[in-house]
Amino acid sequence: MDPDTYRQVVGRFATGVAIVTTRLGEVDHTMTVNSFTSVSLDPLLVLFCAEKLARFHDAVMESRVWGVSVLPAAMEDASRFFAHRGRPLNGQLARWPHHRGESGVALFDGAIATVECVTTAVHDGGDHSIVVGGVTALGTPLDGEPPLLYHEGRYKTL
Template sequence: MQTDDRADRDSYRRAVGRFATGVAVVTTRRDDADYAMTINSLASVSLDPLLALFCVEKIARFHDAVLSAGVWGVSILPDSAEDVSRFFAHRGRPLAGQLDAHPHHHGRLGVALFDEALATLECRTAAVHDGGDHSIVVGEVVTVTTPADGSPLLYHEGRYRRLAE
């Protein structure tokens, strides 16, 4: 057991890594190009109005795309989609054709939504807040679907996990 209580980058990462999160891919569309990025920072904010948020690193190419587009989609991944999560978490992949190998459709707001998702949201950006090296993007939820049943993909202590029966 570690007893050092100093707050530094490494101890903070270890501590928050103990909080299990779901895994999703957030998407946007700008200039006829689809952008996508794996996230585990999705949170429900409000039921009245319906609001959700995610965080995006300011240096990611997704950052400027989603802020200028003003719309985004979320596909909550099933536990069978670890490969999808890993692919969209990888920096520097080519933008063109990145969705070709992943069955998807474009929703009402024009953003890509994954066909295998447990749930999807389409959102219009309502606010953007500074969050250090990230921006906190809050969106009004416009559409919600639950196309598939199953167990979610989880992330805990730096590893993908699955729910135990």
């Protein structure tokens, strides 16, 4: 199968956009994802996929705690910023208001929903790891804001 055709086909599935965060020692690690989904209601489980080559991957594997900030359309700039590889870790959160969740991870104040998790399982997913987490805290900081979507390689909104 041709990878470009594959991207075109799966890109037709519209997804939400979120930023996943973890904290290892005193350092925050962040990554934009569109591979976040609910898994189970009993127990409460969600998952996201992390590319194995990304430094975020190693950090979240070691810390085993992570937070998800589901982004509104107004936070496209944050999504773009945290999607870039190799950015400096120090001060990376300074441009966006955030707070610490119960687990110590950064959660964005401008998010339309937040989820905190403890890793319960990691599955091989080719060049990614499928990280499953048990939900430990939930929040809906903003209400009524349109979500940021990703479809056919572009940001969109409702």
